[in-house]
Amino acid sequence: MKKFFKLIGFASFIGIFYLGFTTYPKLDLISGFSAKSIASGHFIDNRSQEMIEKGDNDIDMIDLAKNQIEDAGKFAIASVYGLKERKAIYREGLGATLINGDFDVSKPYLLPKRTTANNNSPFPYGNKEPKDTIFSNVDYTKLNAAVANAFDAKGQIKKRTRSLLVVYKDKIIAEKYDTGFDKSSKILGWSMTKSITSAMFGILEKEKKYDIYKPAPIAEWKSDDRKIITTNDLLHMNSGLEWEEQYDKICDATEMLFQAEDMTRVQLEKPAAFKPNTHWNYSSGTSNLLSGILRKQFKTHQEYLDFWFSALIDKIGMNSMVIETDMAGNYVGSSYGWATTRDWSKFGLLYLHKGNWNGEQIFNESWVKYTATPTNTSDGRYGGHFWLNAGGHFPDVPRNMYYCSGFQGQMVAIIPSLDLVIVRMGLKENPNFDFNGMLKGIIESVKK
Known part of the structure; x- marks a missing residue:
């Protein structure tokens, strides 16, 4: 014994x-x-x-x-x-x-200057409730069933959808929230924030202030193999830089998000593993490096903080959005954008309308085409900081769909051929949540 x-x-x-x-x-x-x-x-x-x-x-x-x-x-x-x-x-x-313990909480800090348009127009261009619109070509019974099917039955926690919004021809045709959430709830988009970061370069490009095809303006790379990496390579996740992104272990991505003081430097300090434009490798470090490059385009930190909101976010009425910063004051352009479901849909609508927002061209139409064109090493899955369906990853969804995607199944899907934007926020992603089935059900309810 x-x-x-x-x-x-x-x-x-x-x-x-x-x-x-x-x-x-x-x-x-x-x-x-x-x-x-x-x-x-x-x-x-x-x-x-x-x-x-x-x-x-x-x-x-x-x-x-x-x-x-x-x-x-x-x-x-x-x-x-x-x-x-x-x-x-x-x-x-x-x-x-x-x-961390070295951070001085008493040190003064700058804040972005925000604006909220006093616009009495209905969604999406104003702050009033959307007008009720009935489309004769929409099967609302089928649509509502597809939307309801994306949510858990009472007592279950399998699908874990928090919100689902369907916008057709600029009109909300379906909107549903889980218990505890509503149209005013701000929800973390995780890596959908990467697409916001990309849009900022589209705006600079329209203003002729930045050329993405030139070598990235990084002094530390000028004397080694990395000197030929362009911003275009970075936007396509095609730089060839070493990076590991796997969230069930200690890796480059988790150390950056939960330990780094300056997240813009983590990818910057990585060596080249391959030649640019030969190996696609998804990297949150690259998105934060791009945020750091953006910061250097402005004379002051205040201008950098303001630009994201004045040039894009507040301009299209995403007034609920918050993009969180790291200890060094950089926007965490890889992961930390929060907004209501309706405001996330506005970002999708901006792309659906080829960069035009209620008559104002925010970025060039050619930037939207660039965004939705596959990089040659991603098997049709990735463009300019957006995910694509060009390779048929979702077999029952049009190939021209492209989308913002975030950890745990956040999605802003843009389907130009159907004039649709679909936003799903939740806590489960493929394969635990059937995105193909959800999208198929919604699409089939809209008759061409």
Whole structure:
């Protein structure tokens, strides 16, 4: 019997040792993700700690974190078994920022200047409710069934759709929200923010202030093989730079998002693994590098902060949007854009209308074509910081669909041939959520 208990004790020791060995290095990332998620969800969208923990933080390992919100100080802290405590602070206009012990919370900081148009027009060009519009070619019974099917039945948590919006010919023909969410809820787009970053270069290109086909303006690359990498290569995720993006482990992407002070430099410091335009490799580091390149196009930090909103976001009425910054004051152009579902749809409509917003050309029509043209190494899946269906990834969806895509299944789908924009926000992605089936059902309800 003693021998049996010794074996049990030894096995337990080995188990605890293995768990500690494999988990302890991840604690910084676990508590960092949790603190940042709690602070953002609570202060940007007014969600309760319980709601965030059961929703956004209901992820393997992340759910180990213990969290605390300090409303008075506008910050959240998280730790795992009392270890590796991390803190995220909230600043109105900049969102939540995960900080380290060296960050000076008393240091003054700049905020983007925001504008809200006093426009009495209905959605999408104004702030009033959309007009009820009935289209004779839309089968609303079929449409509503397809939309309802994207949500969980009561008591289930399989599909985990939070919102679904269908816009046809600029009119909302279907809109549905899960319990706890509504048209005013700001939802994190994750990597859909990459497409916002891309649009900023389209605006600079229209203003003839930037040439994406020239070598990227990075001094550190001028004396090595990276000197030939262009901004076009970066926008296509085709730079050849070394990068690992895999969210179930410690990798370049997770270390950048949850440890780096200046996220624009992480990809910049990586060596070339291949020649440009020969190997497609998805990289959030590249998107943040592009945010850093944008910052250097302006004389002051204030101009950089303002540009994203004055030139695009507020100009098209995405007034709910917040793009969060890192500790160095850079917009996290890879991942941290928040907006209401309706405002995300406005971004899709801008592309549907070939860069024209209510009569004003925000970027050139040629930029939209560039965005939706496949890079030659992605098998038709990727364009200029947008995902594509050119290769038929979604077999029952038109090949001309292109879309913004984010972690856990965020999507702004643009289908030019059908005059449709479809926005889905949620917590499940392929293969756990059937995007092809959802899109097929909606498309089949709209008769040509």
